[in-house]
Amino acid sequence: MIKRSFFGLVKPKLQYEIIDEAPAEPISISASKQILLLIDQFPDSAGNDLFKTGDEVRRGQKIAMADDAPAYLLSSQSGQISKISEFVGMLGKKYMAVTIDVKPDAKRDVKSDAVRAVDESFKKACQAPSLDNAAKYLAGLPGKPDFSVFSDPEKPVKAIVVCGVDNDLLTTTNQYVVKNNIIAIKTGIDLICKISGISHAIMVVPQHLEQVAGSSGAIVKTVDSEYPSAHPELIVQHILASDDGKSMSESGIAFFSAEAVSAIGAAYNTGIPPLEKIVTVITKDGNKRLVSAPIGTPLQDILSEFNETLNEGDRVVFGGPMTGTSVFSTDYPVLPDTDTIIIQDKSQITERDDIACINCGECVRVCPANIQINQLIRFLEAGQYEEAADQWDLFSCIECGFCSYVCESRIPIFQHIKLAKHTLESMKAAEEINA
Amino acid sequence: MHSTLKLTVSHAPFWHNGSSISSKSRNILLAGLLAVIPGCLQYGIAAVGVVTLSIASAIIWELVINFISRRPVSVGDGNAALIGMMFAMMLPATTPWWAVVTGTFFAVVIGKEIFGGIGANPFNPAVLAMTIVMVSWGYLFDFNAALLNYQFDFNAVYPLVLSKSFGASAVDSFALTDLLMGKQIGGIGSTFGIGLILGGVYLMLRGYIRWEISISFLAGVFAAAMGFNFFNPELYAGPGFHLLTGYTLIGAFFLATEDSSSPVNFIPMLAYGLLGGVLTVLIRNTGVHIDGVLYAILIINLVNPIIDKIRPKALGKGV
Ligand code: SF4
Numbered sequence A: 001m002i003k004r005s006f007f008g009l010v011k012p013k014l015q016y017e018i019i020d021e022a023p024a025e026p027i028s029i030s031a032s033k034q035i036l037l038l039i040d041q042f043p044d045s046a047g048n049d050l051f052k053t054g055d056e057v058r059r060g061q062k063i064a065m066a067d068d069a070p071a072y073l074l075s076s077q078s079g080q081i082s083k084i085s086e087f088v089g090m091l092g093k094k095y096m097a098v099t100i101d102v103k104p105d106a107k108r109d110v111k112s113d114a115v116r117a118v119d120e121s122f123k124k125a126c127q128a129p130s131l132d133n134a135a136k137y138l139a140g141l142p143g144k145p146d147f148s149v150f151s152d153p154e155k156p157v158k159a160i161v162v163c164g165v166d167n168d169l170l171t172t173t174n175q176y177v178v179k180n181n182i183i184a185i186k187t188g189i190d191l192i193c194k195i196s197g198i199s200h201a202i203m204v205v206p207q208h209l210e211q212v213a214g215s216s217g218a219i220v221k222t223v224d225s226e227y228p229s230a231h232p233e234l235i236v237q238h239i240l241a242s243d244d245g246k247s248m249s250e251s252g253i254a255f256f257s258a259e260a261v262s263a264i265g266a267a268y269n270t271g272i273p274p275l276e277k278i279v280t281v282i283t284k285d286g287n288k289r290l291v292s293a294p295i296g297t298p299l300q301d302i303l304s305e306f307n308e309t310l311n312e313g314d315r316v317v318f319g320g321p322m323t324g325t326s327v328f329s330t331d332y333p334v335l336p337d338t339d340t341i342i343i344q345d346k347s348q349i350t351e352r353d354d355i356a357c358i359n360c361g362e363c364v365r366v367c368p369a370n371i372q373i374n375q376l377i378r379f380l381e382a383g384q385y386e387e388a389a390d391q392w393d394l395f396s397c398i399e400c401g402f403c404s405y406v407c408e409s410r411i412p413i414f415q416h417i418k419l420a421k422h423t424l425e426s427m428k429a430a431e432e433i434n435a
Numbered sequence B: 001m002h003s004t005l006k007l008t009v010s011h012a013p014f015w016h017n018g019s020s021i022s023s024k025s026r027n028i029l030l031a032g033l034l035a036v037i038p039g040c041l042q043y044g045i046a047a048v049g050v051v052t053l054s055i056a057s058a059i060i061w062e063l064v065i066n067f068i069s070r071r072p073v074s075v076g077d078g079n080a081a082l083i084g085m086m087f088a089m090m091l092p093a094t095t096p097w098w099a100v101v102t103g104t105f106f107a108v109v110i111g112k113e114i115f116g117g118i119g120a121n122p123f124n125p126a127v128l129a130m131t132i133v134m135v136s137w138g139y140l141f142d143f144n145a146a147l148l149n150y151q152f153d154f155n156a157v158y159p160l161v162l163s164k165s166f167g168a169s170a171v172d173s174f175a176l177t178d179l180l181m182g183k184q185i186g187g188i189g190s191t192f193g194i195g196l197i198l199g200g201v202y203l204m205l206r207g208y209i210r211w212e213i214s215i216s217f218l219a220g221v222f223a224a225a226m227g228f229n230f231f232n233p234e235l236y237a238g239p240g241f242h243l244l245t246g247y248t249l250i251g252a253f254f255l256a257t258e259d260s261s262s263p264v265n266f267i268p269m270l271a272y273g274l275l276g277g278v279l280t281v282l283i284r285n286t287g288v289h290i291d292g293v294l295y296a297i298l299i300i301n302l303v304n305p306i307i308d309k310i311r312p313k314a315l316g317k318g319v
């Protein structure tokens, strides 16, 4: 954990992780017995009639609530569905949790099994790649590519931005892919440009990868290594706005992570969607290692690979230290957007507090969105969310978590912000339904 | 997904830089000691008594309020102790015990707790209390009379009184280096200039006080005193004198920088400090009061919410 520096005259800085010259190969981990897939549930997609317990699934097969559901995952293993249940995540978000028992023989020979078993319909789609079949088959790839931006009629997409930067501290997944797989990224970029008809592709990388990124064929932009400058919203504001002016931030931009782009390229080229996710794992002793694990691999398997034992009160974070989510069970799986897993010992956890804001101003100094958090937090703590949104710029927040990191009163500011936004949004949604 | 192992689940971020209110209070208390200890050496055991009584009674008042309002005990954050020490630093060593205890009551209870506790006070609690006791029992804080029984090897007249009554020429006898070394009478922790400056610089470097406020406060005092001195050097003392006498240094480093009653944005901090500095000299030179620091700080505390409205636009708003 990065502590407050001794000198506090200038505003605190947090640096993104920079991958060193020759990154070690990721450690391959396979799911030992089961994989678990968490699939977004939408209010109108309740009830699942496509799958039931006992069904056989093949590697690469799409697991969805309904045939045309926008959210789905691809099973990374062949096996048999052993359980379907509901899982409730942050702020009451619901998921369908599908447990798949990995078939023993599938484990032994993943490669040939995969080739044999992959969904024939996707193979057919590979003949004629299009946005439609990308959205239909590839949204479950590692890196979680989001094709829905292309279908927003209000905001026609003008540019494709490939993020070779990682969106949180400690994470090195995207940098690793840029360093090792630039050819695949190039293939992916070409493909996305072709199927979307958009030729304006930009690749955003940390400074030290500028050279490497050059061979992707896209326009290369760099961001500095200070958190949170690699945040998509800030990339739009600071990096893209500078040459295209305002028009850029107002039109649609399709963001893809470097990992997703290389996976899209590989999927279309080979007909087999890659389903191994590259994850940066940080163990209790602070060591960082890259891991390649099939999507759905439960935390337990990763822990045993590193001989980590969890004790009462420890914390496991999926995602980076600033924006991740802590999980409550060792069954929790690697998902397409799990870039980082942090295992924290109980002693490394700083307790939050319920002291009022002392107006020290640290948060205001670090906020990239220029929000007056010292005022905002007073309204949030009082539950006056509307005032917070109208007068104190609640919705300008880009959710970087920096304010909570520096707060001297140790107020969980970020949590208050998330809760306020969620409450207002669900109120708005309810009004729309009633209207 | 059930298991017997209970993991800690909480909201992001999962890191914290380790700062806390208590470490901040601790550091400010330590920095303050740089001025308090020399003060105690100068005024002897009486000063020690005033300081310890002030800190102790401030903590007790806060405990009492915690108890009455059935809120969790909050003295652990060190803020009450800090208020007590700030208050004592301004007092003459001869202050009677009842004035100290009443003063900390005003500071902690009226100045802070009735506004809602830490972070909610619109005025610096210690300054507010000091002003109240000064207005109520002015004779206690006439430094010349109060410290009459002490024998000093320097001119034992409160410098600001001299300059006020007899003009700038009367204070020529004070060499600036003597003032800096605390060879002047005044509050227990307000006269040892070197200690205050060292403490202030330490706090600024470590980020426990906002340097913008301290520096601009001093700049305000300097500029205003310079202006007065320029137009009438006979009547008005120079900037060096104003910077090193009265409560200027303690005001700039310890009082104006109190978190809750000061702004947090860059330009407002500069404006706030500058205004405080200028007002200080204005009150000293043209007002009826001997020292202007306390009133100046109360006034800038008052306008703080308005000044702090000058702020950068939030992301995505009115670009
Ligand atoms: S999370 Fe905090 S620091 Fe980050 S943008 Fe939002 S308010 Fe600002």
Ligand code: SF4
Binding pocket: A356, A357, A358, A359, A360, A361, A362, A363, A364, A373, A374, A377, A403, A406, A407, A408, A409, A410, A411, A413
């Ligand atoms: S960092 Fe925390 S205590 Fe300081 S002003 Fe911000 S919210 Fe208040």
